[in-house]
Amino acid sequence: MTSGRTDSLRSTEIAVGDELPPFDLPVTSTVIVAGAIASRDFMPAHHDREFAMAQGAPNMFMNILTTNGYVSRFVTDWAGPEAMIRSIKIRLGAPAVPGQPLRFSGQVAQTSHEGDECVIEVAVRAANDLGDHATGTVVVSLPLG
Amino acid sequence: MADKEVDELRARLEAYVGKPMGPPAVAPDAVNLPMIRHWVDALDDRNPVYLDAEFAATTRFGGIVAPPAMLQTWTMPRPRIEGIAGRGGAPDKMISDNPIPLLDQAGYVGTLATNSELEFVRYLRPGDQLHLTTEVESISNRKTTALGQGYFVTWVTTYMDGEDEVVGRQLFRILKFDPSTIGAAA
Structure with missing residues (x-):
């Protein structure tokens, strides 16, 4: 277990075009099942390989709640604990399946000031060898300063 | 499917727009x-x-x-594990008057999630007791996709706290497709 960072990015350090540190998630059956059950999603496609394959999927696959959880984690691991996620808007593509690591990448697309907050729009992508698993935009705010 | 049938299905689908996707739900446990x-x-x-x-x-x-992406987790229905595979993964026997059974009956049995848009009005704290309502936002005209012909169904879930203040929303879009029409001309 690693402990989380306690410092946050300063809004003055963030510029359009900044790349987020890429993150590789080694997707295993355990990762998929742990996320499904933690999100209280008991759909067999997220824990039962035979069921998923009978439905035409290549293997059991990650549920959307878990994908959103990892997208959120990817952005707050970068921005720090003062970050407040405002929205996660993703388009869903290739399934996340065991044995196919997911690579998360992101880039600051836009920044603006709103009251005492800096609002940052991050373009995110999570991809594996099958293609783009999720692509979209996360809007996150940090206190100004 | 004949044009007349397509038109009739379209009219029946349109009647669901603005209506609930399912019954209001209450989180079984507080955050x-x-x-x-x-x-x-x-x-x-x-x-x-x-x-x-x-x-x-x-x-x-x-x-x-709470982690913001847990929003949907708090209100997930309690599952009845016995027979869940036979129900196609539905947590329990669902009696929902929504466009999905209508599309299934018309042959659009395939389901593919295409979009999720989560908005957080505020972060949740332990003790927050959530409930939700859903509404069908839109249903597309019949489209020809790589998976076959189908309809995009979009609904919005609104999450509220114990004071009925909105704490977040989720827009969800799926494609209901007819796998037998794969490769069909538009």
Whole structure:
């Protein structure tokens, strides 16, 4: 277990075009099942390989709640604990399946000031060898300063 | 399918727009630390505002908050495990008057999730008791896709706290497709 960072990015350090540190998630059956059950999603496609394959999927696959959880984690691991996620808007593509690591990448697309907050729009992508698993935009705010 | 049937189906689908996708639902449990801890461990998300009360008190949140992406988790229906595969994964016997059974009956039995848009009005804290309502936002005209002909169905879930204040929303879009029409001309 690693402990989380306690410092946050300063809004003055963030510029359009900044790349987020890429993150590789080694997707295993355990990762998929742990996320499904933690999100209280008991759909067999997220824990039962035979069921998923009978439905035409290549293997059991990650549920959307878990994908959103990892997208959120990817952005707050970068921005720090003062970050407040405002929205996660993703388009869903290739399934996340065991044995196919997911690579998360992101880039600051836009920044603006709103009251005492800096609002940052991050373009995110999570991809594996099958293609783009999720692509979209996360809007996150940090206190100004 | 003949044009007339397509038109009739379209009219029946249109009648669902603006109507609930399912019944209002109440979270079985208030936002709570054990479920947050389970999530934090499952996703290895070590953001200290989720579990470290002392640290969280020093942040702008002023105390522990739930991971925002857990929003939908709090209101997930309690599953009846026995027979869940036979129900196609539905947590329990669902009697919902919504466009999905209509599309299934018309042959559009395939389901593919295409979009999820989560909006967080505020972060949740332990003790928040959520409930939700849903509404069909739109249903597309019949489209020809790589998976066959189908309809995009979009609905919005609105999450509220114990004071009926909106805490978040989720837009969800799926494609209901007819696998037998794969490769069909537009």
